[in-house]
Amino acid sequence: MTQARAPRADAVRNRKKILTAAGEQITAHGPDVGMDEIAAAAGVAVGTLYRHFPTKTDLVAAVVAEFVARVADDAEAALARVSTGTPALDELTAFLSRVIEASVTDRAVKAAAQALGAEPGDRAAEDRAGAAVAALIHAGQADGDIHPDVTVNDIYLLFSTAPTDQPSVDRWLTLVVPGLTTQARPADS
Amino acid sequence: MTQARAPRADAVRNRKKILTAAGEQITAHGPDVGMDEIAAAAGVAVGTLYRHFPTKTDLVAAVVAEFVARVADDAEAALARVSTGTPALDELTAFLSRVIEASVTDRAVKAAAQALGAEPGDRAAEDRAGAAVAALIHAGQADGDIHPDVTVNDIYLLFSTAPTDQPSVDRWLTLVVPGLTTQARPADS
Amino acid sequence: MTQARAPRADAVRNRKKILTAAGEQITAHGPDVGMDEIAAAAGVAVGTLYRHFPTKTDLVAAVVAEFVARVADDAEAALARVSTGTPALDELTAFLSRVIEASVTDRAVKAAAQALGAEPGDRAAEDRAGAAVAALIHAGQADGDIHPDVTVNDIYLLFSTAPTDQPSVDRWLTLVVPGLTTQARPADS
Amino acid sequence: MTQARAPRADAVRNRKKILTAAGEQITAHGPDVGMDEIAAAAGVAVGTLYRHFPTKTDLVAAVVAEFVARVADDAEAALARVSTGTPALDELTAFLSRVIEASVTDRAVKAAAQALGAEPGDRAAEDRAGAAVAALIHAGQADGDIHPDVTVNDIYLLFSTAPTDQPSVDRWLTLVVPGLTTQARPADS
DNA sequence: TATGAATGAGCGTTCATTCAT
DNA sequence: CATGAATGAACGCTCATTCAT
Missing domain, CATH: 1.10.10.60 (Homeodomain-like)
Structure with a gap:
């Protein structure tokens, strides 16, 4: 009706x-x-x-949801490139880096989301992102580059704990990526 | 007098x-x-x-300062144990783990400090902690266990980005410690 | 439009x-x-x-502005009567008397204005009042009744120093008016 | 100590x-x-x-009382000079002028007294001042200089309504003194 | 007695939210 | 439906006054 x-x-x-x-x-x-x-x-x-x-919480949740949708798009694009031959580990770390750089600009969004306990609000976008990231991980594990126990939740965990100031981001990525891989951090990294 | x-x-x-x-x-x-x-x-x-x-800022700064003082005590105790033979890398990771576990309880303190731009207020405690951590790092580098480019600031960076919910902490430490070391993460870690 | x-x-x-x-x-x-x-x-x-x-200052300024607007209306009415033949000195003293009687009721307005350093907020009304009072003074000076050096500021000065309790007002006017005129105070005033 | x-x-x-x-x-x-x-x-x-x-009111009252005592001293000194030949009207106006100049500096005291509704608190000093001023007035009236209906309360009324900013004081005295005398304000005053 | 820490009502102001227009 | 005026609890902070030491 x-x-x-x-x-x-x-x-x-x-x-x-x-x-x-x-x-x-x-x-x-x-x-x-x-x-x-x-x-x-x-x-x-x-x-x-x-x-x-x-409520204000709803509004913030919607803003966050928009961000999640962009992340999902990014993850799917990365996955598409892997299917054309790019190494999955490279794509995963580049994806990680891009998302975190973006969240530096949108830092307040994260703070707002946490501060207000906002619900994600857009389960579909989150699922899309999760599926694409899972596929990236699997591809990297198949290559032998990504550590076998890494899961989508690990990536989420890193997202949620990334630093929010620009200068720290690069160093943080350097410190954090080895934990996802099967290789030690090179002496000159 | x-x-x-x-x-x-x-x-x-x-x-x-x-x-x-x-x-x-x-x-x-x-x-x-x-x-x-x-x-x-x-x-x-x-x-x-x-x-x-x-002011409220002063109060929050004082709360933060108390926390910093406890961290400094902890770091100095760890350093003392290293001087009696414990491996420095083990002490450093255990210290990291302890501080982060503690900051889960005190989590809001960190947020509060950032939100209010609180000055540390207790430079002495911060210096004590920094000195002890630096000594731990140097000892671990002398052992060949800790990556040669690791600095005190890296430890601070990890502190400031640690997850704030209990269940995530262990996994996060697993992912993050390899970046501090000269070794790859073992397949079964 | x-x-x-x-x-x-x-x-x-x-x-x-x-x-x-x-x-x-x-x-x-x-x-x-x-x-x-x-x-x-x-x-x-x-x-x-x-x-x-x-802000509170704005509110007080608005209250003061209303009072000033009423004073301007009163002064213009007095001036109109002078143009129809009433002696200007009589109108000026009656105006003075009326405004001060009114400010007894509104006494705190004056104190408030001073206490808060409130901006007049209504320059137009103040200008209207000033023009009408100046015209009254000039008319009285042309009659030879008002002392030649009297200005609008003198009237403002008297406003701002008028007593704030009812019984004093009449006596105060008696004491103060001679200073505006060319005549001595009569022995029986 | x-x-x-x-x-x-x-x-x-x-x-x-x-x-x-x-x-x-x-x-x-x-x-x-x-x-x-x-x-x-x-x-x-x-x-x-x-x-x-x-209470704070009591303190302010005491501060005001001190001021009153100084005024009483001043009035008595003026009276003494009159008994040696100075014209009483001159002494009275000079006294008025001195007290008001002084109250410009101490203006906040007056404001405080009014704001807090402080009781004078020192009746003796007030009586002294009143007696001396009354004697000045009587002497001036005997000389034929001071208007016959002027009383001590008139002087108090003028005190209590004097302007509080320095530049206004002189003009205000010019406007106000004629009301106390038997003479018109001269054309060039 | 002098001290100064403690009290708590009150202040001007803000802001997420509601509701009459 | 959009509007924006109204609401009122809450905030950080002040200060005359009280009272334990």
């Missing part, structure tokens, strides 16, 4: 504007930006914002 | 109560606990809390 | 209620009344009060 | 120190200085301050 929804266009556009603005504001000013500021940045009134996202 | 100040007894006891309560409250409810709640948990009035710590 | 804004009605009414209540509360309890008390007296929540006046 | 027991001497010295410090602090920082700051400036603990003055 849910009939034709004519005003969908506006609603969809508003939702997009709000998500974009929320991402920008949280990134720029931290997770404590006021809802009023987000609404103003989106060019809507607070009421509209609450129509789309009943 | 160094007179015993009689009325200090209460004040000292209150300071202790406040620090303890602050640690507990921040751990339990995050860095955003109200000062009133901390005061209530300590069994004092807010004014008393502000007499001891002029 | 000049659209009627429907939802403004409530806001306008609230603003009025707040200004009225603020004036009453400040008069009754001095410039240190709490914002909560003003809000309660106005029948709104504090937040509403802050929506209309971002 | 703990001398032999001379309870009275210490107490008297402390009272003096507190009064001096209170006067300075209130003059320097306005009537809202904290009791702690006054105590610190006096070199005593708050408790001592409260031993001498049970």
Whole structure:
């Protein structure tokens, strides 16, 4: 009985504007930006914002979900390249590096998500990312490069504990990648 | 010249109560606990809390400083054991493990310190810890067990990125320790 | 282009209620009344009060501005009567008397304005009042009744130093008016 | 520093120190200085301050009383000069001028007294001042210089309404003195 | 007695959320 | 539906006053 929804266009556009603005504001000013500021940045009134996202937690969850969707896309692209011959370990570490670099910029998103205990909110995107990462891991294990006990959860664990300031990221990757592989860290790495 | 100040007894006891309560409250409810709640948990009035710590930032810094002092004690004890023959790498990883386990309990302290930009406040304790850790690293490098480029900052980096939930800690240590060493992670680790 | 804004009605009414209540509360309890008390007296929540006046200083400035606007109206009315034949000195002293009587009721407004260093906020009203008073003075000087060196600032000076308790006002006017005129105070004044 | 027991001497010295410090602090920082700051400036603990003055109002009253005592001294000196031939009107206006100049510096004291509704507290000094001023007025009236209906209360009224900023004081005296005399303000005054 | 630590009501202000328009 | 005014609990912090030492 849910009939034709004519005003969908506006609603969809508003939702997009709000998500974009929320991402920008949280990134720029931290997770404590006021809802009023987000609404103003989106060019809507607070009421509209609450129509789309009943609580601040929901809004942050949606912002996080967008990030997860981009991660899933990235993981699937990496997997596609592996199927054309690139070594899976290289793709996995490059993927790890890209995601973490991105989360430096979006650092507040992570903080916000944790601070507010936001639910992921987009199980589908998470599943897509998980499947692609699992496939990368398996391919690397088949190559003998990735340590046999590594799982998707290990990658998630590293995501969730990555440093949030740019200069630390490279060193952290250097320290962390050997644990995923079958090789010792070279003396000059 | 160094007179015993009689009325200090209460004040000292209150300071202790406040620090303890602050640690507990921040751990339990995050860095955003109200000062009133901390005061209530300590069994004092807010004014008393502000007499001891002029701002919330100061209070959080003091809580963090206490934690740092305990870490310094731990590092020095580990270093002492190395000088009696224990392998330095074992002591370093055990130390890492202990500190991180402890910071799981005190997890919010870290978040609080970052959130509020709290100054360490106790440079001496930090220096003590740094010196002991540096000595541990050098001993391990002399043994040929610890990778030659590892520094104290690497250990700090790992501290600051350690997971904050209990079950993840062990696995995380497994993944992270190989980066500190000259050896690959064994297939069955 | 000049659209009627429907939802403004409530806001306008609230603003009025707040200004009225603020004036009453400040008069009754001095410039240190709490914002909560003003809000309660106005029948709104504090937040509403802050929506209309971002700081306490702004609120006080608005209360003062209302008073200034009434003074300007009074001065202009007096000037109009002079142009129809009333002696300017009589109108000026009567105006002085009226404003000061009014400021007895609104006494705290003055104190509040000074205490908070509030900006007038309504320069237009102040200019109107100043122009009308200047015209009154000039007319009285043309009549030969008002002392030739009297200026608008003298009137402001008297405003700002008027007594704030009712019984003193009449005597104070008796003492102060001769300084504005070309005549000595009569023996039986 | 703990001398032999001379309870009275210490107490008297402390009272003096507190009064001096209170006067300075209130003059320097306005009537809202904290009791702690006054105590610190006096070199005593708050408790001592409260031993001498049970409330802040009492302390301010005492500061005001000191000022009144100085005014009484001034008035009596003026009266003495009149008895040696100086015109009483000149002495009265000069006295008015001196007191008001002094109250510009001590302006915060007056503000504090009003703000706190402090009782004068030192009836004796007030009576002394009143008697001397009354005698000045009578002498001026005998000379035919001072208007016959002027009373001590008129002088008090002028004190209480004097401007508190330096530049205004001279002009204000010019405007106000004619009301006390039997003469019109000269055209070039 | 003097000390200064403790008290706690109160302050101005903020902000996630609700609801009349 | 969007709007934005209204709500009110909560926040960090202050300060006149009290009271144990």
